[in-house]
Amino acid sequence: MSTTNNSSPASASPSRWERLRDSYIWYSFKRDRTAQLCLAVFICMVIAAFASPLLAPTNPYDLSQIDIMSSELPPFWIDGADERYALGTDAQGRDLWSIVLYGTRVSLLIGFGAVILQALLGVTFGLMAGYLGGRVDTILMRLADIQLSFSTLMVAIVVGALVKATMGSAFYSQYAVMMLILIIGLAEWPQYARTVRASVLAEKNKEYVDAARVMGLRSKRIMFRHVLPNTMSPIFVISTVQIANAIISEAALSFLGLGMPETHPSLGSLIKSGFDYIQSGSWWITLIPGAVLVVLVLSINLLGDWLRDVMNPRLYKG
Amino acid sequence: MIAFLIKRLMHAILVMFVISVLAFAIQDNLGDPIQQMVGQSVPESEREEIRERFGLNDPFLVQYARFAKNAVQGDFGYSYFYREPALEVIARHLPATLELVFAATLIIVLLSVPIGVYSAIKPRSPISRLFMGISIIGISIPVFLTAIVLIQIFAIGVTVTLFPESTGWGAWLNDFFSTEGNMPSFGRGYDLVNVVGNWDTNLATWNGLQHLVLPAVSLASIMLPLFIRLIRAEMMEVLQSEYVKYARAKGISMRRVYFVHALKNTMLPVITVGGVQIGTMVAYTILTETVFQWPGMGLMFLDAINRADIPLIVTYLMIVGVIFVVTNTIVDLIYGMVNPTVKLTGKPA
Numbered sequence: 001m002s003t004t005n006n007s008s009p010a011s012a013s014p015s016r017w018e019r020l021r022d023s024y025i026w027y028s029f030k031r032d033r034t035a036q037l038c039l040a041v042f043i044c045m046v047i048a049a050f051a052s053p054l055l056a057p058t059n060p061y062d063l064s065q066i067d068i069m070s071s072e073l074p075p076f077w078i079d080g081a082d083e084r085y086a087l088g089t090d091a092q093g094r095d096l097w098s099i100v101l102y103g104t105r106v107s108l109l110i111g112f113g114a115v116i117l118q119a120l121l122g123v124t125f126g127l128m129a130g131y132l133g134g135r136v137d138t139i140l141m142r143l144a145d146i147q148l149s150f151s152t153l154m155v156a157i158v159v160g161a162l163v164k165a166t167m168g169s170a171f172y173s174q175y176a177v178m179m180l181i182l183i184i185g186l187a188e189w190p191q192y193a194r195t196v197r198a199s200v201l202a203e204k205n206k207e208y209v210d211a212a213r214v215m216g217l218r219s220k221r222i223m224f225r226h227v228l229p230n231t232m233s234p235i236f237v238i239s240t241v242q243i244a245n246a247i248i249s250e251a252a253l254s255f256l257g258l259g260m261p262e263t264h265p266s267l268g269s270l271i272k273s274g275f276d277y278i279q280s281g282s283w284w285i286t287l288i289p290g291a292v293l294v295v296l297v298l299s300i301n302l303l304g305d306w307l308r309d310v311m312n313p314r315l316y317k318g
Numbered sequence: 319m320i321a322f323l324i325k326r327l328m329h330a331i332l333v334m335f336v337i338s339v340l341a342f343a344i345q346d347n348l349g350d351p352i353q354q355m356v357g358q359s360v361p362e363s364e365r366e367e368i369r370e371r372f373g374l375n376d377p378f379l380v381q382y383a384r385f386a387k388n389a390v391q392g393d394f395g396y397s398y399f400y401r402e403p404a405l406e407v408i409a410r411h412l413p414a415t416l417e418l419v420f421a422a423t424l425i426i427v428l429l430s431v432p433i434g435v436y437s438a439i440k441p442r443s444p445i446s447r448l449f450m451g452i453s454i455i456g457i458s459i460p461v462f463l464t465a466i467v468l469i470q471i472f473a474i475g476v477t478v479t480l481f482p483e484s485t486g487w488g489a490w491l492n493d494f495f496s497t498e499g500n501m502p503s504f505g506r507g508y509d510l511v512n513v514v515g516n517w518d519t520n521l522a523t524w525n526g527l528q529h530l531v532l533p534a535v536s537l538a539s540i541m542l543p544l545f546i547r548l549i550r551a552e553m554m555e556v557l558q559s560e561y562v563k564y565a566r567a568k569g570i571s572m573r574r575v576y577f578v579h580a581l582k583n584t585m586l587p588v589i590t591v592g593g594v595q596i597g598t599m600v601a602y603t604i605l606t607e608t609v610f611q612w613p614g615m616g617l618m619f620l621d622a623i624n625r626a627d628i629p630l631i632v633t634y635l636m637i638v639g640v641i642f643v644v645t646n647t648i649v650d651l652i653y654g655m656v657n658p659t660v661k662l663t664g665k666p667a
Binding site: 148165 | 333336344454455457458459460461462463466467469470474594597598600601602604605608609620623624626628631635638639642643646
């Protein structure tokens with residue numbers, strides 16, 4: 001989604017569509033089969049996930065539609081399958097196809113939400129650190145260093161554990177989506193901040209910034225309206241990778257029992273609940289959501305790779 | 319050098335201070351220790367008395383000073399669940415985690431360097447492309463899923479009936495893709511050898527090594543692709559540089575150019591990233607140990623969370639903090655030693 005539209009920042013005479021059609025990014029997209037395939041897979045998954053109430057034959061959140069008698073049925077290509085459940089059922093008797101669709105929606109929702117939060121925090125702090133410099137820069141970047149040296153997953157696990165311990169698991173699972181967005185968003189903002197700061201430092205001394213300052217514009221306006229648009233391409237590149245990371249982080253937290261509850265599962269909590277039954281031979285409960293997760297993350301990662309090659313921003317190495 | 323050490327030490331102390339304040343704030347705000355200690359029937363007046371006696375009514379800073387003083391002396395309080403000093407509980411679980419991280423690091427180093435270098439030297443060869451393809455798939459698979467797939471294939475076993483049994487080649491293919499599943503996937507096994515103190519090792523016996531294989535491979539699988547890609551990217555950059563061209567022009571053998579001249583400079587950024595990734599590995603041990611019920615620090619931490627064993631959680635955070643700070647400092651030092659152009663003191667040379 002961020003790949004096609006975002007390449008043309010809003011402005012000026014030729015329409016957005018024309019600018020996109022003439023751009024290098026469209027040219028390279030037309031020639032890259034992998035990127036096309038990945039984008040197609042990704043869009044299909046997003047549409048399927050958000051249309052899950054229409055596509056799913058059953059509503060897995062509705063307890064009255066679940067029959068415990070039909071639990072652990074295998075998918076259709078294995079003997080003993082039930083034709084009502086194409087991909088089989090999980091240990092509670094929920095239709096796996098429906099619950100995977102709903103679960104993908106939850107995972108995507110958290111992934112996008114967390115990345116939006118990360119980007120808001122990281123871009124603001126990165127701009128401030130890079131443009132204002134001095135003490136603001138030192139404090140913000142030292143904070144980012146400390147947090148990054150702890151690895152984002154570790155921070156997310158610890159924060160999740162503590163929030164859950166303070167608020168109690170009932171409260172936590174009620175607001176799990178918001179909590180996970182907050183936790184993953186707060187854990188990963190330094191990635192954005194560092195990237196933005198590095199490109200702001202490169203932009204800051206260019207003449208157009210001096211010109212804007214001489215005109216008497218305030219630093220807030222210069223930061224957001226003049227410098228920020230020129231730091232966009234690295235932001236897009238890391239955004240794709242960050243969405244994939246956020247989805248994996250969410251899955252990891254859910255797998256540890258610090259994420260979505262089993263009544264309202266994401267792909268991670270589906271994998272977790274299925275893992276308990278893998279020893280009894282019901283591998284599909286855990287491996288089908290797992291495969292969906294991998295395909296989703298892989299298509300995002302490949303898109304990110306392609307985007308990085310095309311835009312070729314000098315990403316901050318650190 | 320001395321100035322750099324002092325500067326790093328100040329930085330480390332600052333980080334540890336921040337962590338300890340956070341850890342203490344957690345301890346202070348989570349749950350009521352009196353409730354953990356006494357029964358339901360104890361009246362409020364007596365509880366208040368105990369609270370006063372243990373100094374729980376003192377101001378935050380006074381309590382923090384006491385906590386910090388004890389922590390520096392190695393006293394982190396008692397674990398609610400194990401009923402013994404939290405530090406001892408951690409010390410008992412530490413060797414299992416360290417062996418797991420060690421085995422995973424070994425796998426990563428042994429595989430990533432040759433694969434990374436090869437795919438940098440021959441970027442267009444089909445084998446390099448295969449490795450790069452596998453590595454991006456590897457990045458996209460979360461570590462716990464790798465672990466589950468490994469368990470399914472090597473511990474439970476897979477019976478493939480995809481190909482028709484009637485034909486000879488069909489049966490052979492079915493056999494080829496089926497696995498027996500006799501690898502252990504649970505815990506550390508029975509055959510541990512005590513080395514010293516509470517360090518029982520998995521590395522000394524066949525049974526121990528068997529138990530180590532699947533967890534170590536899972537843990538390595540998450541970092542291996544990153545390192546392959548990093549080494550490849552750095553090596554390709556180095557191969558473009560003037561001094562490599564010059565070495566070639568002098569007629570030095572290609573093997574020497576690749577492995578002596580180029581590899582040295584490739585490893586510089588790899589060391590920095592590697593140090594940071596060791597920290598990340600600690601986070602991933604929580605996931606790996608959960609899947610394999612590996613009785614290390616990560617599993618202990620997760621259990622502590624589920625039991626709301628606050629002293630143990632706080633101690634774990636402090637110890638992990640120390641591990642992170644120490645590895646980062648060591649990495650900086652090594653980096654300064656192997657790359658003399660880095661100004662360690664931050665002063666102009």
